Amino acid sequence: MKKSIFLLSLSCALLLSTGCSSKEAVVKKDLHALHATHHWSYEGESGPLHWGDLKKEYFMCKEGKNQSPVDITDARNITKKHIQFRYFIGGKDVIYNGHTVQVNYKKGSFITIDGHTFELKQFHFHTPSENTVNGEHFPMEAHFVHQDKDGNLAVLAVMFKEGPANPELDKIIASLSPKMGVDTPLKNQANASALMPMDVDYYRFNGSLTTPPCSEGVLWAVFKKPVTASKAQINAIAKEIGHPNNRPVQPINARLITQ
Numbered sequence: 001m002k003k004s005i006f007l008l009s010l011s012c013a014l015l016l017s018t019g020c021s022s023k024e025a026v027v028k029k030d031l032h033a034l035h036a037t038h039h040w041s042y043e044g045e046s047g048p049l050h051w052g053d054l055k056k057e058y059f060m061c062k063e064g065k066n067q068s069p070v071d072i073t074d075a076r077n078i079t080k081k082h083i084q085f086r087y088f089i090g091g092k093d094v095i096y097n098g099h100t101v102q103v104n105y106k107k108g109s110f111i112t113i114d115g116h117t118f119e120l121k122q123f124h125f126h127t128p129s130e131n132t133v134n135g136e137h138f139p140m141e142a143h144f145v146h147q148d149k150d151g152n153l154a155v156l157a158v159m160f161k162e163g164p165a166n167p168e169l170d171k172i173i174a175s176l177s178p179k180m181g182v183d184t185p186l187k188n189q190a191n192a193s194a195l196m197p198m199d200v201d202y203y204r205f206n207g208s209l210t211t212p213p214c215s216e217g218v219l220w221a222v223f224k225k226p227v228t229a230s231k232a233q234i235n236a237i238a239k240e241i242g243h244p245n246n247r248p249v250q251p252i253n254a255r256l257i258t259q
Helices: 012-017 022-038 048-054 167-173 231-241
Strands: 084-086 091-096 101-105 110-113 116-126 140-147 153-162 184-190 202-208 216-223 227-229
Touching: 091 167, 101 231, 110 153, 140 231, 153 231, 167 184, 167 231
Parallel strands: 153 216, 153 227
Antiparallel strands: 084 110, 091 101, 091 184, 101 116, 110 116, 116 140, 140 153, 202 216
16 A cells, blocks of 8 residues: 655666666656655665664554455455445546555545445555465555545455456556656546456455555455456556565464455
């Protein structure tokens, strides 16, 4: 969720000698600038193993007991209600923020879980997936981030596997910009519903943000059935992100995963 800094290790001279594109040079410059304010990444001394030590506000990244993502195994069967969707076409702009590719959503789209309503704020991508199922990573995972009127969060996670292309992803890819940190209006607004599986059975658990400050109390629902995206689509989003942006799975501890 909802993101990391990737610091390119090659020098400008090496980039030029290997024939890097102007886009790569712009991204390199922007990433170094962003690092000065975000202070965390997915690798090295500012990577996930060190997040909890980077700032006092990130202490939950190392001390939390209900952290995300997780490896989903031994889910307990319970009787649960389906998630109710009230989604409209509303993906209005896309941004690469140094951590992920994120689509911001217009107001007015909601889900209801156990009679509790959460508004869709944004969705973003991780390549490869952050959550795993029986130890298996998927090539891409989308997180649909929702918030209720009191600020509580619910995240729906959709796994992607290689297969037929998803036209909704093409809308996002077509508007990707080499300039980081700038919202780019989508040429055609995205429909979050078109990225959801037809079968909306899901795993559920209590967890956290998967990025600093790793705040807990987040309701997670991971759909069992993946959706498809073409290899070219997955590669396009992964290339824009520029690096793997998946936090390692965290201990389950005393939590139950239900299905």
